[in-house]
Amino acid sequence: MSTSFVIPSRCTLCPRRCGADRAAGRTGYCGAGGTLKVARAALHFWEEPCISGTRGSGTVFFSGCALQCCYCQNYPISAQCFGKEVTVERLAQIFLDLQAQGAHNINLVTPGQWQPWIIAALTLARDAGLDLPIVCNTGGYETPDSIRRWQGFIDIWLADLKYVSPALSAEMSAAPDYFAVAKQAIEAIMAQTGRPVYGPDGMLRRGVILRHLALPGHIDDSFRVLDQMAAWNDADPGCLVPSIMSQYTPFYKAAEHGIGRRITTYEYRRVVNYAVDKGLTSGFMQQKSSAREEYTPAFDLTGV
Ligand code: SF4
Numbered sequence: 001m002s003t004s005f006v007i008p009s010r011c012t013l014c015p016r017r018c019g020a021d022r023a024a025g026r027t028g029y030c031g032a033g034g035t036l037k038v039a040r041a042a043l044h045f046w047e048e049p050c051i052s053g054t055r056g057s058g059t060v061f062f063s064g065c066a067l068q069c070c071y072c073q074n075y076p077i078s079a080q081c082f083g084k085e086v087t088v089e090r091l092a093q094i095f096l097d098l099q100a101q102g103a104h105n106i107n108l109v110t111p112g113q114w115q116p117w118i119i120a121a122l123t124l125a126r127d128a129g130l131d132l133p134i135v136c137n138t139g140g141y142e143t144p145d146s147i148r149r150w151q152g153f154i155d156i157w158l159a160d161l162k163y164v165s166p167a168l169s170a171e172m173s174a175a176p177d178y179f180a181v182a183k184q185a186i187e188a189i190m191a192q193t194g195r196p197v198y199g200p201d202g203m204l205r206r207g208v209i210l211r212h213l214a215l216p217g218h219i220d221d222s223f224r225v226l227d228q229m230a231a232w233n234d235a236d237p238g239c240l241v242p243s244i245m246s247q248y249t250p251f252y253k254a255a256e257h258g259i260g261r262r263i264t265t266y267e268y269r270r271v272v273n274y275a276v277d278k279g280l281t282s283g284f285m286q287q288k289s290s291a292r293e294e295y296t297p298a299f300d301l302t303g304v
């Protein structure tokens with residue numbers, strides 16, 4: 001079994017298309033270089049219930065991130081690229097270890113900048129008996145080519161739709177093109193994955209959970225995000241599972257960008273009520289108590 005894959009010499013894996021020569025060991029805008037880095041691999045119990053179930057989601061956190069949001073709760077790994085260098089063979093074994101621990105699925109967190117390595121590892125792991133659904137947990141900032149290359153490897157997308165306003169996405173993620181890119185990406189993943197399919201145990205086997213994290217002081221933009229989700233749902237009812245999240249916590253550089261507090265109960269209620277008014281009723285919302293730092297896993301190289 002070959003594990004060969006091509007390390008980009010002019011990287012265009014994500015919409016930044018920064019052109020880093022990763023084959024020569026250079027790091028790109030996302031912080032990723034020429035050797036795969038993983039920060040944590042463990043069962044995770046705080047995703048949506050149809051992902052975490054009773055035994056947990058087999059979650060693998062990859063180092064680096066194309067988006068670099070100023071409030072990232074995982075900023076030690078996304079922005080500071082914390083992690084350990086591993087081979088694709090080791091990553092395949094990590095997937096198999098999570099399956100042996102009883103994981104309902106394998107949950108790849110921010111995998112886009114490592115796509116060639118991960119596809120090679122998934123291929124190896126499948127040949128060695130991995131048969132769990134594979135989840136791609138993404139900020140929604142993906143190229144059409146990247147989504148095409150994931151076809152046949154990803155069963156479930158946990159995708160964000162973060163912003164509509166170009167000014168807001170420029171401020172928070174230095175990505176004024178965020179909405180244009182994410183809209184196209186989400187339409188591509190819905191076309192690729194199809195409608196949600198559940199197993200007899202109620203666990204999601206296939207489909208798209210579309211998440212929105214409501215930000216303090218920016219619920220007007222949340223309403224525009226929900227307008228877009230509702231437009232997709234109206235055109236094809238039940239095509240996605242909406243998930244409206246209240247867990248925003250002002251990590252990292254959030255205060256410098258005017259979001260240095262948690263969302264209020266009033267703000268979150270208004271966002272949820274707007275979603276209900278728009279017909280986005282069969283999905284998930286969080287208890288406000290989710291906005292606590294203990295829901296953020298410690299990044300200590302567990303399982304790596
Ligand atoms: S994945 Fe990283 S290195 Fe590749 S284009 Fe995007 S930012 Fe640059």
